Amino acid sequence: MIHGGESFVALSEGLQNALAACGGVTRELRTDRLSAASRNRDGSYALDITPRYQALCAHYGLTPSRNNRGVAHENGIVEAPHGHVKRRLEQKLLLRGSCDFDEPAEYGELLAEVFSALNAPRQRRYEQELEHLMGLPAFRFADYELLTARVRSTSTIEVRQVIYSVPPTLIGRQVTVRLHHDRLIVYLGSDWVCQLPRAYGTGSHGPRAWCIDLEHLIDGLRAKPRALLHCRYQRHLFPDQHWWNFWQRLLASGDRDAAARLMVEALYVAVRVASFALVLAFLQQAQQRQTLTLSHLQQRFRVPPRRTALPDPVIPQHLLASYDHLLPGAPLSSCGSGAAAAAQTAQAGAVPQPLAAARSAG
Structure with missing residues (x-):
């Protein structure tokens, strides 16, 4: 199952999964003129093959080959079964009554069922081929691209x-x-x-x-709930269409700032405390009874209000004269001595620190 076309990453992962399922490696790898493997220019195929595809084949000890340009029937032994797969898959979808799937894994299970039925008559020939496969390498080839990115504010x-x-x-x-x-x-x-x-x-x-995961953003959004009103990916913050429809009704009710604070708190509760279904049911029922408020939501799910900023600490300022004894040759009495110095230090709030002792000779 391929997402986003026939990229080299998809080719690498699909090929390695197939070889792992077979438990061995063939001696030749035959493809059409897909751009993930070759540049499709005139000339020698050895010079036309892409470096990454060449490295993949070398890792598994495969000899790559492809059909000639404009002669697609050279791969007929592959293309014909591929057509059978598509027709069988179409029939399966018609019998299922829908082409919609909740998760990619569900569609993958359907594909596995189709391929299993198609390969069943070929099981004996497959077992004969297994005897001639080369061994798998100790490690897989990289089936991903490495990129770097800076995380934005x-x-x-x-x-x-x-x-x-x-x-x-x-x-x-x-x-x-x-x-x-x-x-x-x-x-x-x-x-x-x-x-x-x-x-x-x-x-x-x-x-x-x-591709927005609300769990990544909900704490920052709760600190600034009005940001929901102007967020570029606002639609993607809501888990489904029911939540989005409720948000539109809140906006239409009048006070947009109050609506944003209430909705952000509801999303926070759904992520951190309860489930999305439970919170949405409460919101809808409270709205029908005209009892929907921010405090009511927090009381229902026992959520403490958002913490306010801590007050700035008060740090007493010490007297600059307390530094005089650090100067070379300065008399200790310059900053006071005895009870007067102690009183001055206590009044300033400074804690005198001992000086490092001089290193003894010898």
């Missing part, structure tokens, strides 16, 4: 014109991103930080898509 990074949210502890730091065809893995130095689903979009100007 909004706790987001931009990768291939897509905005992703990351934990706020990374703000201002440079992170390393392993870009797979279906996910991103973020590292700070050599430490794993988080894994994000990869998003794709269409658009030539500005970000193509957004």
Whole structure:
């Protein structure tokens, strides 16, 4: 299952998964003229192959080959079964009654069922081929791209014109991103930080898509709830259409600032305290009864109000005369002595520190 086209990353991961499933490596790897493997220029194929694809084949001891330009039927033994797979998959989707899936893994299970039925008659020939496979290398080839990104003040990074949210502890730091065809893995130095689903979009100007995890942003948003009104990715902060519709009704009620404070607190409760379904049911019922307030929400879920800023500490200023005894040759009496000096120090709030003792000779 490929996300975002036939990239080299997708080719590398799919090929290595297939070889691992077979438990061995063939001696030749036959492809069409896909751009992830070759530049498709006239001339020698050895010079036309991309360096990354050449390194992948060398890692597994594969001899790469491809069909000639404009002679697609040379790969007919592959293209014909591929057509059968697409027709069987289409029939499965018709019997299912829908092409919509909640999770990619659910679609992957359907594909595995189709391939299993298609490969069943070929099991004997497959077992015969296993005897001639070469052994797998000890390690997989890299099936990702390495990128670096700077975390913005909004706790987001931009990768291939897509905005992703990351934990706020990374703000201002440079992170390393392993870009797979279906996910991103973020590292700070050599430490794993988080894994994000990869998003794709269409658009030539500005970000193509957004991938926002509310858990990354909710604490900062709670500190400044009015930011919800002007957030560029406002729509992506809400878990589903029901929450978005409720937010639109709140905005239409009049006070936008109060609506923002209430909605941000509700999202905070849903992320940190209860579930999204439970909080939304409470909001809808309270709105129907006309009892929906910020304090009512906090009391219902026992959420303490947002902490206010701590008062500035009061630090008493000491007297500058207390530094006089540090000057070479200055008499100790310059800053006072006895009870008067102690009273002066106590009044200034300074704590006298002992001087380092001189190193003894010998």
